[in-house]
Amino acid sequence: MLVARCPAKINLTLHILGRRGDGYHELESLVAFTGAGDTLTLLPGPELSLDISGPTAPAAGGGNDNLVLRAARNLAARIDGLTLGAFRLEKRLPVAAGIGGGSSDAAAALRLLARANGLAPDDPRLHDAARATGADVPVCLGARARMMRGAGETLGEALRLPLLPAVLINPGVPVETRPVFARLGLQPGERLGGAAHPEIACGASAGELWSNLAKGRNDLEDAACLQAPVIVDVLAVLRAARGCKLARMSGSGATCFALFAAPGAAARAACAIRAQHPEWWVKTAALR
Template identity: 75%
Template sequence: MLTTRAPAKINLTLHVRGRRPDGYHDLESLVAFSGAGDTLSLTPGEPLSLDISGPTSSAAGAGDDNLVLRASRRLAEDVKGLRLGRFRLEKRLPVAAGIGGGSSDAAAALRLLARANDLALDDPRLREAARAVGSDVPVCLEPRARMMRGAGESLGAPLNLPSLPAVLINPGVPVATAPVFAALGLQPGASRGDGAHIEIAAQPNAAQLLAALAKCRNDLEDAACLQAPVIVGALAILRAARGCRLARMSGSGATCFALFATRRDAVRAARVIRDQHPAWWVKTAMLR
């Protein structure tokens, strides 16, 4: 059995530059990853199948449309004789939460199939399968901090970010991505007229990175807050926490994150939030 982690993807920034003629939105996003995530295992050589367990498994979708199976079938179209197998997914991340849980699971499946079939991670067939399954899957294939542009197909070089103590919270309200983007009201070919994303150094220190992040934003935050007003309260709670340096929504929501000066501050804040909101998903993390 082969096993890998499917870590949460956190959009530290998310700028929507416009909408392309093909209908996809043109994005610029600094992406980092958390230690918190799902676990995916593969038993090679068995018929392709997927078993799901874990605290958020009921919302993950166990049918043929699950991204783990879709990614596997898509890779098998290009790699003749691909050795498939039985997947087991331990689902811990919230679903429809803006942290790429399903996309990270799909990328994990591609990584495991690559190991089982002696494929390199830079094999173009692997990359093409990732792009075909979803916009966030390519950046999750090698989960390291980097810039993501376009509709997710253009990836920058890995960045050596300092470890960022963080608290991730999800108030338990799923947020559908399509209505959030639709609320921007951009027609194909339209541009928002905003300037380019600020350049992120290849190896910034914590002070440099936080200063850069403060000049950035998540352009989907307002639209998501209208769809799920609880996000407004979640952000306010994070921003009021002692030691919080920056709080922002990830992706299209509803998961929000806060960056802290120290891990001790993050742990303390998470404990207080968890006590006040026991039904929320609350995790401490080191983003990198």
């Protein structure tokens, strides 16, 4: 039995540059990952299957369109005789939440199949299969902080970030990505104005990183708040938390995050928010 973790992906920034001629939106995003999330196991064998359990399993969708199975089929289409097997997914991350849960599950499936078949982690067929599976799957393959550009296909080098203690909140409202992008109203070939993304240097000091993060933004935040107004409430709660240095929405929502200077401050804030809003999914995390 092979085991892989499927950490949540957090968009610390998300700048939309415009919409390309092929219809995809062009973006620049600084992405980081949590230390925990879903768990995926693989029992190698000739047949491909998927069993899903866990607290958020009912919303994950266990049909043939699940991203774990889609990723496996995309890799099998590129490698003759690929050993497949029985996947089991323990689903803990909220679904349609802007934190790449399904994409991280798919990336973990590709990593497990690579191990089962003796493929190198940088085998180009893995990255081809990731791109064919979904826009966020390539960045989830390495699960390391880095810049993501284009429609998700262009990745920067892995970055060493200072410790980023965080509180994550999802209010339990699924937000579909497509309608959020549609609310931007961009036509193919149209550009969206805004300040350029700040340069993020590998090994930057905590002060430099905080300064650059403050110059960034999430261009989908307003559109997502129209789609799910509860996001406004979540952001207000996070920004009011003692010790919060920055609060922002991740991806296309509805999950939001707040960054703190120390893990203790994040833990205290999460405890207080959880007591006030027991219906929300509230987690602490150390982003990397």
